[in-house]
Amino acid sequence: MVKICCIGAGYVGGPTMAVIALKCPDVEVVVVDISEARIAGWNSDRLPIYEPGLDDVVKRCRGRNLFFSTDVERYVGEADVVFVSVNTPTKTRGLGAGKAADLTYWESAARMIADVSRSDKIVVEKSTVPVKTAEAIEKILAHNGRGVRYQILSNPEFLAEGTAVRDLFAPDRVLIGGRETPEGQAAVKVLKGVYARWVPEDRIITTNLWSAELSKLAANAFLAQRISSVNAISALCEATGADVAEVACSIGKDSRIGPRFLSASVGFGGSCFQKDILNLVYICECYGLPEVAEYWRQVIGINDYQKSRFVNRVVSSMFNTVAGKKVAVLGFAFKKDTGDTRETPAIDVCRGLLGDKAVVSIYDPQVTEEQVRRDLAMRKFDWDHPRHLQPVGEPGDQQPVAVTTDAYEAARDAHAVCILTEWEDFRSLDYRRMYDVMQKPAFVFDGRNIVDPEKLRDIGFIVYAIGKPLDQWLKDMPAVA
């Protein structure tokens, strides 16, 4: 039976390996990381990431056939199959800065594999990487290999945060790319054998290496493009009196389009969409395809437009100034059911409000004050580099930002409430209670379309909801894009 080791105990490595361990009780799975804090978290009762259903999976197999360790070299050396699930953030400096994937962590993992391996290994790309990364990795391993033979597979991960366990239990597909040689195909068969324990055979797709690598970037680009498309339409809805929810529902009924992933929002966030599209743009430029690069760049352009459009709407509605005004922000995570704040639209919205001198009061059920302050102080693209490897940034506590443990406290004396994450609890808050403790006129800016604007208007609020018909107040105070 194969022994598995996964390098990188993050949002992907941790849940993915926990599910493999659960579904394959006879396979030993060890997740290793250079971060002692992360590994300590995985070995404790308080896991380092919040993901519904994950505690239960980990509890059922940790100490049985699932282990977490910082002894990277030992467990990589002992494994037959090594998954690499380290970060592949956007480069912050040098060639391709702001676009290209930074493969520093990947390369150092590959060199370490070459250093410690004494037996043949299958190395699995779990991280999202540029097309042709497998070729680069093969070169590193071959030049440092001491006769050990390696097969590289691409097995990109499609889980979404907040639903990771559900996605891993019942994936739409598992994708495995390998070399078309007998050795490559034998390696594909080994990995397929692991997933086949619980994933129906027809959902396990095998391709060549480059198709698998590119499919991951393309899938994220397509998903993000849907959101930018509906968000672009949301701006037109506000200008014309159409309702984006009605439009999305109507177009989603077309079976060729489908209803999912058409919710207009303040903008998409998360560690993947922007980074992977930028990576795709850079690859297109490198292959001399500027028109293709420009096409995908616009998906990010519309996302940035949507975030600044939201900030402009807040400021312009409140007499064109928020200076000294308290603005409550409900939700800081990039989506519900996660504590992850990487590339969350809340960062740009809060910075926009702070730039206009607002006093911002933030509440999120899963995000700590330390994390909020760090995020607001961080330079762009630094967020996806492991914190323990980062220079210590500005503390950010000079900014007029408060972080509360309660939505009502955030709203006390505020002029406006901005809803930036679609937490279920925010649907059922007592908005009358909030209204009573807020300055007047009191505003709600719903960046996730989770409240009923009419009910809130009945309470007395002036309400803006993305892509919904504007009330007279907002029509009288047009936002400059």
Ligand code: NAD
């Ligand atoms: P993460 O930052 O949560 O985890 C990566 C971990 O790798 C960190 O804990 C870091 O300490 C560790 N690490 C870095 N270099 C290392 C080394 N040389 N040796 C040992 N450990 C090392 O990142 P993540 O969100 O899990 O993403 C990992 C990869 O998966 C990325 O390429 C990402 O694009 C991709 N991905 C992410 C998601 C998602 O939803 N987060 C989904 C699909 C794919």
Ligand code: UDX
């Ligand atoms: C995404 C992909 O969905 C997943 O397949 C891939 O493996 C990793 O990247 P994730 O970023 O975790 O997953 O979450 P996702 O559900 O895709 O949401 C991304 C962002 O888009 C969030 O900010 C979310 O709020 C936003 N979104 C999503 C919308 O604004 N509208 C939608 O209709 C859907």
